[in-house]
Amino acid sequence: MATQQTQGLARGLLSPAVGLLFVWMIVPLAMTIYFSTLRYSLLDPGAETFIGLDNFRYFLTDPAFLASLLNTLVLVGAVLAITIVLGVPLALLLDQPMIGRNIVRLMVIAPFFVMPTVSALVWKNLLLHPVSGLLAWLSTLVGVTPIDWFNDAPMLAVILIVAWQWLPFATLILLTALQSQDEEQKEAAEMDGAGAFSTFFHLTLPHLARPITVVILIETIFLLTVFAEIFVTTGGGPGLQTTNIAFMIYSQALIQYDVGSASAGGLVAVVIANILAFFLVRIVGRNLET
């Protein structure tokens, strides 16, 4: 137990940093709340008037809102599912002793270091492009008409790109967890007559429950705000097919020049993220105890 004096000293030394962080957070939040109550169009500067909660009403009753909310949930859910379902076997593979394991690991992790804008461009122009893309070329090789991904299956294309970026993250976390699995437990299971599958289901999967939870929580936070991939590839379209909440806020602010409504949308997004986080922690957070 620290003494009174060291506690006081610690508080004194911490306070500038904590104060700075607090101001850093509170100023933008306060300004967003303030803007969300104004009629504030960039086309008509200087004419801001207080309109109460009208911006929220406009944003929430906008037909685009429900569609974006749904798209957001589909994107988050699909990417989570793909990264975990593929991440577990990939981590198991990378945990096996093999030649050049370090290089293979590095290559698997690499997509995570590519910035979203770049990876979206690569996917759009080099891989998924209906004329010059790699997949189109493969399709014509086997005599199938190439798919125009961003028009025929835009959401699937976006999910693919985002999942490709986040799969390394999930794999990395799960791999670290696998490496911390107790070797003697596996040997005990071997002596008990458990084969590879039984050992996986009875020992490894329960051991991975906690890292999987961590992956879900962290990825959710970032997947709620996916923007660059959509902006670069589909621009939210066709129609509203790939517009998520983040992209909708952007289009309110900088396509429709409505700062008030965009601010209201930002606050709505904060609330949605909190609701989601609340349920996630209730459902999967139990794994984090002890």
Place this chain on the structure above:
Amino acid sequence: MGQITLQSVHKSFGPLNIIKDANLDIEDGSFVVFVGPSGCGKTTLLRLIAGLEDVTSGQILIDGRNVVNVPPAKRGLSMVFQSYALYPHMSVRGNIAFGLKMAGMPRPEIDRKVEAAAATLNLTSYLDRKPRELSGGQRQRVAIGRAIVREPKAFLFDEPLSNLDAALRVQMRMEVTRLQKQLATTAIYVTHDQVEAMTMADRIVVLNAGRVEQYGTPLELYDRPVNLFVAGFIGSPKMNFVSGLPASLHGAATIGIRPEHLRVVGDGEGWPGRVSVAEHLGSDTFLYVDAAELGLLTVRGLGEVHLKGGDRVWLSPDPARLHRFDKEGVAIRP
């Protein structure tokens, strides 16, 4: 049945020769302890028998059948690991039942066997707890329970008591021995603690640097150690070794005298020395005597011996209990 025979078993890890030509014959129902200093290859030898490591050469026979190519689960042995290696996500019941479940035993039979094992080990009221909710001694018992339900041909223990405190260790030592006698199942028990070896074993294997130095009953090892290493390793406090003139008087390069076989005698009769430290335990007195060119000798006196640091003493070895060793350190037998 659980008769285990090792025939010139070798084990190398790369260029490192860890087990060098191990030959052993372990009788059915006996309690055999592998003892030796840390790093001498005890765990490796046990894992070879379990099948968790492959032998480099040689044969391991269980009930006459060579098992070197048989996977661990098929050898009919069960192992208690040093870390217990309990399955953390399963209850005590799940841990004990796991091996039976994997063997495809019907549920009612599993339940019956688990209950019986739990009753033997006083675990009945803990069956639904997770390992982390148990004390060290209880975890130890779960690990033993997991080993006994499978009714193996032999138990393999790898330093199972080393994580327990001293008092619990003495208690578990007795429980394990009693349980083994009651089940009449062969047991191989690894420890670096020679007191554990002496108290628990029917027969002891003394290992040193991957070599079996001696295989015999505890009293054989105590009374007739085959070489300097065994003589120095078995017995506590350690045997005193004296070389030079007193040894050549007995026709040996080195003579060994256990502390309990050195007596404090009257003036001028034996080796002179000065007590440097005296430890009074009540039941025993340990004297560390500085005997000039003979070195530091340990003397164990029964009960209270009224001597203290700085006192001059004369020591005389019991000639009947003297151990003689040649230049190579091998015991000389008459």
